[in-house]
Amino acid sequence: MARKLSLYEVEDGMILAEDVVDEVTGNVLMPKDSVLDFASKNRLENYHVHSVLIVDTNDEEKDSILMNAVLTESYNAIEEELVGIYEDLKSGKEIYFSEDDNKFEILSREAAEENDILSQLYLLKNKDDYTYNHGMGVGVLAAKLGGWLNLSANDIKKLSIAGTFHDIGKVKIDDSIVFKRGPLTDEEYEEIKKHPQHSYDIVKEYSDYDQDILDAIHHHHERLDGSGYPHGLKGDEISMFARIIGVCDVYHAIISNRVYKPKDSPFKAARILRESSFQHLDPYVVRVFLDNISRFYVGNKVLLSDGRKGTIVYIDQVDRDAPVVKVGEEFIDFKVRRDIKILEITI
Numbered sequence: 001m002a003r004k005l006s007l008y009e010v011e012d013g014m015i016l017a018e019d020v021v022d023e024v025t026g027n028v029l030m031p032k033d034s035v036l037d038f039a040s041k042n043r044l045e046n047y048h049v050h051s052v053l054i055v056d057t058n059d060e061e062k063d064s065i066l067m068n069a070v071l072t073e074s075y076n077a078i079e080e081e082l083v084g085i086y087e088d089l090k091s092g093k094e095i096y097f098s099e100d101d102n103k104f105e106i107l108s109r110e111a112a113e114e115n116d117i118l119s120q121l122y123l124l125k126n127k128d129d130y131t132y133n134h135g136m137g138v139g140v141l142a143a144k145l146g147g148w149l150n151l152s153a154n155d156i157k158k159l160s161i162a163g164t165f166h167d168i169g170k171v172k173i174d175d176s177i178v179f180k181r182g183p184l185t186d187e188e189y190e191e192i193k194k195h196p197q198h199s200y201d202i203v204k205e206y207s208d209y210d211q212d213i214l215d216a217i218h219h220h221h222e223r224l225d226g227s228g229y230p231h232g233l234k235g236d237e238i239s240m241f242a243r244i245i246g247v248c249d250v251y252h253a254i255i256s257n258r259v260y261k262p263k264d265s266p267f268k269a270a271r272i273l274r275e276s277s278f279q280h281l282d283p284y285v286v287r288v289f290l291d292n293i294s295r296f297y298v299g300n301k302v303l304l305s306d307g308r309k310g311t312i313v314y315i316d317q318v319d320r321d322a323p324v325v326k327v328g329e330e331f332i333d334f335k336v337r338r339d340i341k342i343l344e345i346t347i
């Protein structure tokens with residue numbers, strides 16, 4: 001539904017239902033789906049536009065469209081910065097981190113509220129490149145997890161920054177190692193283990209980000225029992241920020257396609273996280289993460305290993321890695337069915 005309004009009747013946040021075209025030149029002055037505000041209305045007025053066709057939505061729909069527009073815009077701005085820094089580092093150019101962290105503030109705020117963020121994560125994937133997708137994915141997941149842990153807005157923003165740039169140091173390691181298809185030799189693994197230090201050095205040198213962010217980046221591969229790297233820190237030596245990035249990093253790596261392995265389902269990721277929470281990852285952080293993330297999967301479509309597609313209808317809060325899936329008229333309980341697997345969640 002759409003309705004025609006004079007420019008004076010248009011309120012901030014209303015959405016254009018059709019392109020606004022300059023009657024003289026035929027140029028599109030403002031495309032369909034643009035969100036109108038004071039500045040854009042002014043611009044239209046300067047072009048002597050007197051009325052526009054507005055999307056007529058109910059408030060709930062409008063909130064959702066607006067939220068997605070704002071989220072998409074800040075997501076794209078962050079991705080642009082991440083890709084720019086990565087490519088400039090790669091080609092040896094001088095780099096700089098933007099001092100304006102407003103986009104992280106917006107993304108964190110929306111990520112903390114946007115219930116459909118996981119679907120958004122899939123939809124917003126612009127670059128089909130693990131390096132960027134992983135930074136973006138961990139940034140969003142960390143903000144989400146910060147919200148579930150009831151952290152302050154400022155801490156959530158720090159988490160989304162740390163998540164975005166946590167692996168930027170991989171740029172300093174030879175591509176033949178980072179993107180190797182087979183298993184790594186001992187020497188190659190030693191090289192890979194340097195990346196948190198490289199990430200820390202880069203972000204410390206070129207940004208004004210504070211110690212919380214730097215520690216989270218530096219220590220995202222440290223593990224509670226001292227088995228992590230680069231320093232083998234233990235227990236309390238690893239900050240809460242680093243533990244949160246660590247959990248999101250492991251989860252996102254499992255559910256992503258890598259050069260050496262196809263992606264696994266979030267249910268396998270849940271099982272691995274749960275098993276890791278005994279010695280490696282913070283058990284409380286893992287529990288809050290899994291308690292909350294599993295809720296989002298109910299209603300999603302899944303692809304099964306026998307080629308059939310189904311819908312997740314129930315996830316047991318105790319056994320989160322074994323949902324019930326409806327395929328046609330059949331209900332498959334993965335607690336008892338072992339002959340088929342869930343390959344992936346589809347949208």
Ligand SMILES: [Fe+2]
Pocket residue numbers: 166167195196220221249
């Ligand atoms: Fe890493």
